[in-house]
Amino acid sequence: MAAGHAHVLYREVDSPVHRLPPEVKIAAMVAFTIAVVATPREALWAFGAYALLVVAVAVLARVNARWLLLRSTIELPFVVFAVALPFLGVGERVDVAGLSLSVDGLYGAWNIVAKGTLGVWASLLLAASTTTRDLIVGLDRLRCPQILTQIATFMLRYLDVLVGEARRMRVARISRGDDPRFVWQLRGFAAGVGALFLRAFERGERVYLAMLSRGYTGRMPAVWQGAGAATTGQWLVAATVPVLAGAVAATAVVLT
Amino acid sequence: METLAMHISNGIINGPVAAVFAAIALAAMALCVLRGRQDLDDRLAPMAGLVAAFIFAVQMLNFPIFTAGVSGHLLGGALAAMLVGPWVGALCVAVVLVVQALVFGDGGVAMLGLNITNMAVIGIAVAYLVIALLLRVLPRTMAGLSITAFVSALVSVVVAAMGFVLQYQLGGTTDLGGNLSGLAGTMAVSHLFIGVGEGLITATTVVTVAKVRPDLVYALRALKPATPAPAPALGGVR
Numbered sequence: 001m002a003a004g005h006a007h008v009l010y011r012e013v014d015s016p017v018h019r020l021p022p023e024v025k026i027a028a029m030v031a032f033t034i035a036v037v038a039t040p041r042e043a044l045w046a047f048g049a050y051a052l053l054v055v056a057v058a059v060l061a062r063v064n065a066r067w068l069l070l071r072s073t074i075e076l077p078f079v080v081f082a083v084a085l086p087f088l089g090v091g092e093r094v095d096v097a098g099l100s101l102s103v104d105g106l107y108g109a110w111n112i113v114a115k116g117t118l119g120v121w122a123s124l125l126l127a128a129s130t131t132t133r134d135l136i137v138g139l140d141r142l143r144c145p146q147i148l149t150q151i152a153t154f155m156l157r158y159l160d161v162l163v164g165e166a167r168r169m170r171v172a173r174i175s176r177g178d179d180p181r182f183v184w185q186l187r188g189f190a191a192g193v194g195a196l197f198l199r200a201f202e203r204g205e206r207v208y209l210a211m212l213s214r215g216y217t218g219r220m221p222a223v224w225q226g227a228g229a230a231t232t233g234q235w236l237v238a239a240t241v242p243v244l245a246g247a248v249a250a251t252a253v254v255l256t
Numbered sequence: 257m258e259t260l261a262m263h264i265s266n267g268i269i270n271g272p273v274a275a276v277f278a279a280i281a282l283a284a285m286a287l288c289v290l291r292g293r294q295d296l297d298d299r300l301a302p303m304a305g306l307v308a309a310f311i312f313a314v315q316m317l318n319f320p321i322f323t324a325g326v327s328g329h330l331l332g333g334a335l336a337a338m339l340v341g342p343w344v345g346a347l348c349v350a351v352v353l354v355v356q357a358l359v360f361g362d363g364g365v366a367m368l369g370l371n372i373t374n375m376a377v378i379g380i381a382v383a384y385l386v387i388a389l390l391l392r393v394l395p396r397t398m399a400g401l402s403i404t405a406f407v408s409a410l411v412s413v414v415v416a417a418m419g420f421v422l423q424y425q426l427g428g429t430t431d432l433g434g435n436l437s438g439l440a441g442t443m444a445v446s447h448l449f450i451g452v453g454e455g456l457i458t459a460t461t462v463v464t465v466a467k468v469r470p471d472l473v474y475a476l477r478a479l480k481p482a483t484p485a486p487a488p489a490l491g492g493v494r
Contacts, residue, residue: 009359009360026358029358029365030365033266033364033365033366034365034366036266036366037266037271037274037364037366037367038271112265112266112268115265115266115364116265116266116268116364118266119265119266119364119365119366120265122365123357123358123359123360123365126358126359127358127359127360130359132359135355135358135359145289147289147292147293147296147344147347148289148347148350148351148354150296150301150304150305151304151305151308151344151347151348151351152308152351152354152355153305154301154302154304154305154306154308154309155305155308155309155312155348155351155352155355156309156355157305157309158302158305158306158308158309159309159312159313161306161309162306162309162310162313163313193457193460193461193464194460194461194462194463194464194465195464197306197310197461197464197465198464198465198468198469200306200309200310201302201303201306201465201469201472204302204305204306205302207302208298208301208302208305212298
């Protein structure tokens with residue numbers, strides 16, 4: 001397992017955003033997203049303001065635009081759904097370039113694309129600046145029930161176990177004369193899914209028992225040691241983004 | 257691996273409806289935390305983590321349904337209900353959804369309540385009801401267990417998909433009018449196919465685990481073991 005349990009989306013650089021404690025980043029991200037979703041969709045300017053906020057945080061976190069845009073493609077299925085809406089929606093229609101489009105559908109499409117994209121950007125920025133270990137520490141400090149953080153810890157830890165076992169089983173199949181190509185390797189994989197699960201469980205159980213025998217009680221050491229928890233100053237710094245977003249949302253609600 | 261968003265993203269369902277379902281999800285999760293604590297022992301804790309990791313991995317298998325632009329995917333609810341029980345199972349699915357929303361941008365954070373209600377609450381509840389019913393009716397053989405796993409997975413996937421249609425009817429941001437029944441039909445048919453795939457994966461996994469380590473299958477704990485549990489195979493299963 002990699003040191004610090006970094007995940008694929010984590011960007012290993014040093015920045016003011018990376019140095020913020022995880023709990024304030026999570027809280028800020030959730031508050032920002034709620035402000036964005038609460039904004040009426042007719043207030044086009046508000047979404048521009050949110051985008052500026054995202055860009056500002058991205059620059060501070062030293063996340064480059066290309067990475068952010070490339071990773072945003074995760075949203076693609078919903079963009080396709082959004083494109084269909086102007087054709088499917090009912091009510092008043094307008095003609096654009098010979099096509100009869102529903103006004104409500106057009107706004108709906110805009111609503112999904114704008115709010116969805118801003119939400120994805122916000123979570124990508126959180127992911128880029130926070131390791132998974134920090135994420136769980138942050139959730140624990142936000143008083144998330146211990147049973148949930150415990151399941152989350154094991155989930156992230158066992159993902160590596162699962163991927164590792166799958167790779168070993170694939171190598172074992174190939175070395176016994178299996179010739180996996182494109183879709184056909186799915187058959188071999190499907191037949192081995194149960195075995196993969198058991199092997200991963202037995203390895204995972206040993207990991208768990210090893211942790212227990214070294215004094216694991218269900219929480220990460222960083223949490224009960226209490227070191228590195230957010231100070232009031234850090235909460236205030238991180239609050240700037242959601243507070244600005246909240247102000248924009250309130251103005252948009254009043255204006256429309 | 258190409259990953260695509262599959263859960264309800266921000267802006268698809270309006271705020272008030274999302275807030276109502278967030279409250280429902282929160283209440284259901286609070287209940288699960290209380291009941292799940294009693295279930296979670298030294299054997300179930302690593303199993304819960306592995307089930308969550310497994311669900312996380314299979315949810316990456318995504319089938320875009322391009323006719324309506326909606327995508328479907330495996331849910332893993334029946335697998336979780338089978339192996340770790342309904343309470344911890346619902347928590348596992350919820351944890352997967354929270355992590356996906358927070359760090360992968362998959363499913364809007366503001367829409368978490370909707371996603372948790374569909375997949376963790378409805379999906380698991382339906383799956384467990386079907387499991388409880390079928391395990392009583394069907395013979396206690398591996399065939400009976402595999403049919404139980406298959407049917408519960410199939411039913412829970414389709415019902416969870418209908419949860420989305422209901423939510424869209426209550427608070428979809430764009431009025432589709434008569435096209436809503438089209439959306440419902442597309443979701444039902446496509447998730448029927450996904451349910452078959454999910455059923456096969458669930459059945460093979462549960463049967464393999466039940467053969468080697470029947471003590472690990474939560475759904476079998478409630479019943480009296482038909483045969484004494486065989487000693488666990490040493491050194492893995494291969």
